[in-house]
């Protein structure tokens with residue numbers, strides 16, 4: 001079992017990574033809560049909700065199970081969670097447990113951030129991707145006009161990551177999670193990037209997977225400690241997300257997984273970095289790895305004008321000027337403002353490169 005401590009300006013919390021730790025939840029709670037609401041999605045609830053319920057026999061415990069998938073990160077589901085919290089009489093001493101992937105984490109975290117102006121919550125990630133989403137306190141729901149546009153920075157009280165739950169993930173969710181690991185490696189750790197490119201992500205040993213998760217979490221934890229509210233280096237964690245988020249929203253939430261969209265966005269960032277800095281980037285190498293691992297790279301309906309509009313409503317934009325995270329070289333990320341005309345040019349040449 002491994003423990004990583006995050007000390008941010010607004011909170012400090014432990015991230016515990018281990019096997020079977022979902023059965024020892026009391027060990028990770030900071031206080032004796034008056035009641036608990038477990039939020040999960042229908043897939044995860046069917047697999048693991050009973051395990052979590054077994055932890056608490058001495059206090060009122062409730063559950064809200066939402067439909068699985070990105071579409072649940074919406075206003076209606078958020079409102080339903082608030083209604084559930086009111087009906088279950090949650091009070092300011094209650095706890096929300098987010099049991100699931102990034103969708104549940106973002107949604108339940110935002111519900112916790114806003115219910116009675118904020119109650120405690122813990123993250124119990126159950127996807128590889130959620131090694132990223134469960135750390136750092138970004139909680140949000142989507143708007144049909146853009147990803148994560150309604151949200152807050154609201155750190156959890158603890159992250160309890162039982163990696164045993166990852167065994168039930170399907171191939172698509174494995175590759176989705178590995179896209180964020182590649183992102184962390186690209187911005188911060190060249191050795192890690194090379195290790196990942198040598199990894200057969202569909203035949204991972206437990207120790208290999210746990211090593212990758214630890215390395216990814218450490219990179220993320222360090223960045224959010226230094227810059228919790230994204231005024232500086234936290235923007236680097238958005239590598240690949242300017243186009244990635246635009247694609248998710250434009251194609252319709254859930255068409256591509258978040259990680260699949262980010263993977264395309266990472267390639268676009270390398271493509272733009274090559275042009276802007278006139279340096280060679282590992283574009284072809286990463287594209288080949290992604291292709292070999294069946295990331296959907298071709299047959300994407302790129303609507304350039306619409307994508308540019310979506311990119312302008314990205315949270316990094318200032319005065320509607322698109323800002324992208326680029327790489328001067330591996331592990332040397334920078335944030336660059338780009339003209340719309342240039343983005344259009346880069347998108348067009350990228351689309352040609354992707355067929």
Ligand SMILES: NC(=O)c1ccc[n+]([C@@H]2O[C@H](COP(=O)([O-])OP(=O)(O)OC[C@H]3O[C@@H](n4cnc5c(N)ncnc54)[C@H](O)[C@@H]3O)[C@@H](O)[C@H]2O)c1
Pocket residue numbers: 041042043044047068069070073100101102103104106126127128129130132133134135136137138139148165166167168169170173176177180257258259
């Ligand atoms: N807050 C952040 O910092 C941050 C960071 C990265 C991503 N995100 C957000 O995270 C979301 C994506 O998260 P995700 O990829 O985990 O998606 P997800 O939560 O939708 O989970 C993916 C699918 O896997 C299923 N699932 C989850 N755990 C499972 C398990 N153990 N076994 C079997 N099936 C399981 C889910 O039911 C779902 O169908 C996006 O909305 C993205 O914007 C947020």
Ligand SMILES: O=C(O)C(=O)C[C@@H](O)[C@H](O)[C@H](O)COP(=O)(O)O
Pocket residue numbers: 132136138147148180230234235237238241315
């Ligand atoms: O934690 C961060 O900061 C990130 O950017 C991590 C991203 O992987 C994640 O998808 C995040 O939700 C994107 O943030 P947003 O502010 O662009 O919505």
Ligand SMILES: [Zn+2]
Pocket residue numbers: 132180241258262
């Ligand atoms: Zn992401």
